[in-house]
Amino acid sequence: MAEKLTDGAVVKPASTHVNKTGAWRSMRPVVDLEKCVKCYICIDLCPEGAISALPEKRGVQVDYDYCKGCGICSSECPQKAYTMVPEEK
Amino acid sequence: MSKVTGKKVVIEGSLAVAEAVKYCRPNVISAYPITPQTHIVEDLAQMVADGELKAEFVNTESEFAAASVVFGASTAGARTYTATTSQGLFLMFEVLYNIAGSRLPIVLTCANRAVSAPISIWNDQQDSLAVRDAGWIQVFCEDAQEIHDFQPIAFKVAEDPKVRLPFMTMLDGFVNTHTYEQLELMDPALVDQYLPTYKPVVRLDPAHPMTFGALAMPDVYHEIRYMLNRALMGSAPIYAKAVKEFNETFGRDYTPFLEEYRSEDADVIMMSMGSLCGTIKDAVDELRKEGLKVGLVKLRMHRPLPKAAIRKAMDRASVVAVVEKDISLGLEGIIATDVRATFAGHDGPNVLSYIAGLGGRDVTVPHLKAIMKEAATWKGKESPDEPFWVGLKRDIIPEV
Amino acid sequence: MATNAPATKPKTLKEGYIPPGERLFSPGHRGCAGCGELLAARLVIEAAGPNTIIANSTGCLEVTTTPYPESSWGVPWVHSLFENSAAVASGIEAALKSMGRKEGVNIIAQGGDGSTVDIGLGLISGMLERGNDVLYVCYDNEAYMNTGVQRSGATPYCASTTTSPSGEQSFGNARPKKPMVEIAAAHGIPYAASASVAYPRDLQKKVRKALSIKGPKYLHIHVPCPTGWYADSTNTIQIGKLAVDTGLFPLYEIEFGVVTGVKKSKARPKVEEYLKTQNRFKHLFSKPGGAEVIKQIQAIADRNAERLGLDEK
Numbered sequence: 001m002a003e004k005l006t007d008g009a010v011v012k013p014a015s016t017h018v019n020k021t022g023a024w025r026s027m028r029p030v031v032d033l034e035k036c037v038k039c040y041i042c043i044d045l046c047p048e049g050a051i052s053a054l055p056e057k058r059g060v061q062v063d064y065d066y067c068k069g070c071g072i073c074s075s076e077c078p079q080k081a082y083t084m085v086p087e088e089k
Numbered sequence: 090m091s092k093v094t095g096k097k098v099v100i101e102g103s104l105a106v107a108e109a110v111k112y113c114r115p116n117v118i119s120a121y122p123i124t125p126q127t128h129i130v131e132d133l134a135q136m137v138a139d140g141e142l143k144a145e146f147v148n149t150e151s152e153f154a155a156a157s158v159v160f161g162a163s164t165a166g167a168r169t170y171t172a173t174t175s176q177g178l179f180l181m182f183e184v185l186y187n188i189a190g191s192r193l194p195i196v197l198t199c200a201n202r203a204v205s206a207p208i209s210i211w212n213d214q215q216d217s218l219a220v221r222d223a224g225w226i227q228v229f230c231e232d233a234q235e236i237h238d239f240q241p242i243a244f245k246v247a248e249d250p251k252v253r254l255p256f257m258t259m260l261d262g263f264v265n266t267h268t269y270e271q272l273e274l275m276d277p278a279l280v281d282q283y284l285p286t287y288k289p290v291v292r293l294d295p296a297h298p299m300t301f302g303a304l305a306m307p308d309v310y311h312e313i314r315y316m317l318n319r320a321l322m323g324s325a326p327i328y329a330k331a332v333k334e335f336n337e338t339f340g341r342d343y344t345p346f347l348e349e350y351r352s353e354d355a356d357v358i359m360m361s362m363g364s365l366c367g368t369i370k371d372a373v374d375e376l377r378k379e380g381l382k383v384g385l386v387k388l389r390m391h392r393p394l395p396k397a398a399i400r401k402a403m404d405r406a407s408v409v410a411v412v413e414k415d416i417s418l419g420l421e422g423i424i425a426t427d428v429r430a431t432f433a434g435h436d437g438p439n440v441l442s443y444i445a446g447l448g449g450r451d452v453t454v455p456h457l458k459a460i461m462k463e464a465a466t467w468k469g470k471e472s473p474d475e476p477f478w479v480g481l482k483r484d485i486i487p488e489v
Numbered sequence: 490m491a492t493n494a495p496a497t498k499p500k501t502l503k504e505g506y507i508p509p510g511e512r513l514f515s516p517g518h519r520g521c522a523g524c525g526e527l528l529a530a531r532l533v534i535e536a537a538g539p540n541t542i543i544a545n546s547t548g549c550l551e552v553t554t555t556p557y558p559e560s561s562w563g564v565p566w567v568h569s570l571f572e573n574s575a576a577v578a579s580g581i582e583a584a585l586k587s588m589g590r591k592e593g594v595n596i597i598a599q600g601g602d603g604s605t606v607d608i609g610l611g612l613i614s615g616m617l618e619r620g621n622d623v624l625y626v627c628y629d630n631e632a633y634m635n636t637g638v639q640r641s642g643a644t645p646y647c648a649s650t651t652t653s654p655s656g657e658q659s660f661g662n663a664r665p666k667k668p669m670v671e672i673a674a675a676h677g678i679p680y681a682a683s684a685s686v687a688y689p690r691d692l693q694k695k696v697r698k699a700l701s702i703k704g705p706k707y708l709h710i711h712v713p714c715p716t717g718w719y720a721d722s723t724n725t726i727q728i729g730k731l732a733v734d735t736g737l738f739p740l741y742e743i744e745f746g747v748v749t750g751v752k753k754s755k756a757r758p759k760v761e762e763y764l765k766t767q768n769r770f771k772h773l774f775s776k777p778g779g780a781e782v783i784k785q786i787q788a789i790a791d792r793n794a795e796r797l798g799l800d801e802k
Contacts, residue, residue, distance in 0.1 A: 116587035117583040117584050117587055119583075144587060145584070145586055145587040147579060147619070149615055150615030151611060151612075153573065153612065154579075154615050157569060157573035157579075157580065158576050160569050160573075160580060161544060161567070161578060161579065161580025161581040162581065162584035162587075163584075164577075164581070165542070165581045167583070167584035167587055167588060184573070295539060295541065295542065295565055297565075298539075298563060298564050298566070299566075300560035301566065301568065302545075302555070302568030303559075303560060303568070304557060305557045
């Protein structure tokens, strides 16, 4: 059954996550946790909010469902902990 | 006859509007001044300043902002009101469409005035008719009593969960706004009974966040506009019911869509909207004394257009002379076109378009009598492609 | 995803993974890879918190985050038109006040540079003059990006845009940026400031500071646009830092008309360092007379440094 439209096009909150923008990528960031000093600058600078802290201060994790491969994290990491690698097709 | 003896007063038309709006308890009023609406917002400002009306009164820097302020306030769940005219209404144009499309029950009073260019501050109905396609419910009032009474009706219908549409009521600038008439004020306690507190279906609320004003791609925009039109068409019976309930509560006898004055057996019917109808009633009475079967159909609801009611009121007549204070340039009077559309494919009268009273020009009983007599000569003839202009001073018009 | 979800519910991404449906700003939006504006918008709402209502103008931010039936926004959010978010926000404030629901609720009006310095200027001025308790945020990517990179009143001197292109007889946009922070501050408001997405912690500090003040506030955020500035998305932040550090987009605050909180630097890079990172300025390096223009742009940066005391002695 089709989803019914809402009057005045009112929309439910925080719902764009159904759209997995990870499919846009041609390069993907890979983080070397041994280099990560948990400054969390990459978390602050990801336009998608695709990076979050790992539990127990083990470092950071990239959510590849949404990462568009822009490369900001790898450019900004002061420890050069990220490498951009071509996306496997 | 009123069964409720409210306070009988002689007050300015603008104050009649403001009093009624006060009884409706709006939460937020926005205001930008423009002649001849000014007294309405000034009266409301004084009421707020004196604590008579508990509302947030927001003075804005333009009508665009005034309309946007009530847009925001209404989205946040408030009962909202604003008033304007002419150039101000036109400056709101974008927002008017946005409001209707967003299904916000904002109530607005338009003090009908001519539009620029050339600039004119005097009465005609070109302004509100120019925005007839925006999705607002439009009701035109004849006198101070009507414009007073229709304010709670406007809020009640607009806020109905099956409607959720903005409601525009019209009165004629200067003719109604700046003249003093006798009227009976509504009992505020009865207004509270008739018009309960506004309960929005959705609103901006951090406890229940929602997104308003999303981008509609071609796969859904068509349907969302269909839903808007469906709601507007569907507002007509809800409005009729609200008028009936109003009559019962306040002891009035309004007919929702149109008023028939001696038109049931008329051969020539004159149709119009607003204050001019008062003068037309006098002209009808005089011609009836002379033995002519004429009558008036006063159109009250303009959008959604009550086609069935119009056909029922006029299909026995031979000729309908639509006399209106507006023109759709390049065509004819707007109501005339609406009436033609109503009778298309149906048996009905010959429809003639008369442009009258633009820019505050007086339309008199002799003018109207002459029109009805002349209209009678058009029985059975093809109506002309161009409208008639009433009282045109041909001697000052240069040749082409 | 969420192979590593923490035990207690994290409130920020720096504490741990938050399921996207529970965020104040959800991923999955259609912003370009490396978009400075979408990043800044996420930082703003995360600093403001859930007790926030946003009125958003038409533009990249609005279009990419709210394609029916989806929305990235986890807070109440309304889009009306292109130029009126400030007036809509004023109306929201009036509504909440009238219904006794205003306490503790942040109201933010936001839009791009076109919406702010051009078409919406009058309505912002009205909001500031009325003194509404609203924070206005401008995301300045220096052109009408959503419609295809046309110049706005915020386009910098000699940048090439589609309606002010460099050409045989033109160096691009002939006018300097409209001084919007000063225009806002001239209304006598308690707080006006510039910020940059390249300095995210400063940005968030300013958002929180602004929202702690009652009355009208203005925040102008520089947001590099790799698509419209013809630059590499990887360099979004680097470019943003150069804009600030050269003095072309200085960071400062104005409180009741007095300049406070200036970000100084010990060694301001030359503007060439910044200009060469984006192809919207590449004509300055190839056209005859380009060097002269670069000198004029350096003079703009130097005047900012002089006016605001950017150079640390």
